[in-house]
Amino acid sequence: MSVAIENFVKAIYNNDKHDIKDTKPGNIAKQLGISNPAATDMAKKLAAKDLLHYQKYQALQLTEKGKKMALNVVRKHRLWEALLFKMFDLSLHDIHREAELLEHQTSDLLAEKISEYLGHPKFDPHGDPIPNADGEITTTDTSISLSDAEEGKTYTIARLMSDDKEFFEFCALNEIKYRNTLSIIKQFSGNKMTQILIGSNTIVLNENFTKIIYVDEN
Amino acid sequence: MSVAIENFVKAIYNNDKHDIKDTKPGNIAKQLGISNPAATDMAKKLAAKDLLHYQKYQALQLTEKGKKMALNVVRKHRLWEALLFKMFDLSLHDIHREAELLEHQTSDLLAEKISEYLGHPKFDPHGDPIPNADGEITTTDTSISLSDAEEGKTYTIARLMSDDKEFFEFCALNEIKYRNTLSIIKQFSGNKMTQILIGSNTIVLNENFTKIIYVDEN
DNA sequence: TAAAATATTTAAGCAAGCTTAAAAATTAAT
């Protein structure tokens, strides 16, 4: 299957995972940086290949086959992230960008070798779960978004759900890193802002960031 | 630049290196598994991009720019081979196949990181030289083909110039491996066949194989 | 609930990278 197809099913899959319920062509198009008609066209093609269900004006839904393909690509992406992170001194954003390309050119055999080499890791450096070779995610995610965390409690960073360069630069400068610990000092005005203590620093984060940082209570 | 373009310039470059002087479109087409007209078309396009010189019915010649592009791709290919060979238990043929895909999706930055990690190796697992980041090959190749080796002398395997699966399977079964040592027992009838001693085994090779195994005198 | 705004779909078209069939040039062979 082509890179375009793999990216299309992956985009639908990721949409689901981000609690974004809108998987209509237009939204997928926006994520992929293509036009709406291109997305509609592709949706029809993929429906014919039994990768998704398409009905005019309705949200797109992956079939089992489509979901499996998405998970296979996601697996390769996250394995590459884990490998590159371990081996090289590269920013999380750089690693993401490289993985975005390599994921489509990786045989199942090589993916398995990478997984083996890393000791079959369950999470990538963003805290995202790595599907196994059968496309199953065997871990359960109990993490909550920072915006829902409670004042006074201490948490461990579980996931950094982003691929934005500036976000990761900010993280790198502020010890915001998968598996680091932080405490909630204060939640401001309907949780639109959150004051945290991380390392020896106090930071006030706004919703843009608290919505994509996921944590587990200690 | 596209994968098709990178593969095209690489094919011309490799042709030269194999002492195959015929770089007319038809021969490149054969290597790439595309039709003659497709190769002619591409040659014209690349001439317009100043990657090669094209004159009707003449051999194709890379420009400096084209050569640089080819060497950049070759560098990435060979770095991937070196990395995969070091890290994973995969056959030389498998490694070649993976590198063939990954080479086109690798940033210069990542290539440099791989090179650094490996200690800036000068050769890949086939004994092929790895160009540096500027596209220069700083090693000199003194190796000769096994078919030109002399009876009674001892040699070290310097290059295995092939990407054929069966050849590498044969190599794996017979200790024919980059940097291993062998002696020439006998050259038969105009060097069409060569009898060697490698490890504790005596093997008679025919021209198909002796032409692609390169050795340095000990 | 009807008009306005927005999103989706249809339609037409383009570039890249291929194909096959036929014409033209080169190369090989007698």
Added chain:
DNA sequence: ATTAATTTTTAAGCTTGCTTAAATATTTTA
């Protein structure tokens, strides 16, 4: 040195994955 065989090129056409413009449906909002 001609003829025959082979290659290269031209020409026409196909698929994939995109585009923009216009038509149609849906959603929002007043």
